[in-house]
Amino acid sequence: MKIAVLGTGMVGKAIGTKLVKTDHQIMMGSREAKSAAGQEWLRSVDGKAKIGTFADAAAFGEIVFDCTSGANALPALRQAGAVNLSGKILIQVGNPLDTSKGMPPTLTICNTDSLGEQVQREFPGVRVVKALNTVNCDIMINPSRVPGDHDLFICGNDAAAKREVTDRLCEWFGWKAGNIIDLGDISNSRGTEMFLALWVRLWGTLGTPHFNIHVVPGK
């Protein structure tokens, strides 16, 4: 399968590096096709991937990870192009965090809207699935780094797309299907993005971003 990863920041590189080790073909996209970050990453994986612009990668991928930072997501997806993304699953990972005023960050969108919804509204022909945004990127690609049961949350308007994303996260990264909780339509991005307000504080309290939460049902 051809997989595109938009964004060559920490999250995009982590996901790209993990996927390069599979049998799939990977293309990383960034604003400039020959970005220094992209070139450096390509060397780190012994050239076993392609790199290009957001549009190159979106056109290449059969499934697309949006690993751009929250503030850059919509501009990057516009560069990727609605035509190149049309009909494809877009795994929307970034959170709308504003770190400009220090830590802990606030959210640039919340409560009555979310980044996941904004992306789906602007790209109605794309099968947007919000996923992976409630854990650090090291946990995204290696859930066994956290022992025992701990959970991911996904949401989106396309049930088949969510089933496929669930299967892929299990296959590629080692998540257990029973630990992936489908919250419903894309408006539920508000819940998972607003969880970041607690997540960043837990990071501060625990002194590490390497943790996750498990939802424990009552009796």
Next chain:
Amino acid sequence: MKIAVLGTGMVGKAIGTKLVKTDHQIMMGSREAKSAAGQEWLRSVDGKAKIGTFADAAAFGEIVFDCTSGANALPALRQAGAVNLSGKILIQVGNPLDTSKGMPPTLTICNTDSLGEQVQREFPGVRVVKALNTVNCDIMINPSRVPGDHDLFICGNDAAAKREVTDRLCEWFGWKAGNIIDLGDISNSRGTEMFLALWVRLWGTLGTPHFNIHVVPGK
């Protein structure tokens, strides 16, 4: 010990009913001293408590639970009176949920402020501890209803007050100290209140409010 519970809604009644079974003296406070909800509750506990106005209860209590709904918290605390609350621990439980537009609710305050902070700012002489607001009231008073480890979050500006609240939640309700996570000062209420956006969606997905989360540290 004399314990006041402000608010005769679902949360206040659950906490009051649990505390009546201890050796402590309990007084419930509401807007009107002889409110129907208060009288009905008093009969349900065989008259083994006092009821009065918010001011009566605040003056009575050595420690005060604020179980008013988020929208009513500041008006109720003004009625309780800064003088009656001065120097006391106030366990601030309510969340600023707006259910007027249906489910899931939005928050009336979030991101750059929180109800916990608003209460502490308006009542600087009160030792405000935000606690219990991330679980359903049945779990608050009976954590064993959720099996195994699951966590509470507390925050506040007064370290001694947080230690005392931790001890009391263990003693009165059966929480384990190791499952109570101190996030720091009262501004961390933003994190626990915004978690409600995920909590209400998990309630919808799981079909029950009887669950909690456990923070699982990574390796």
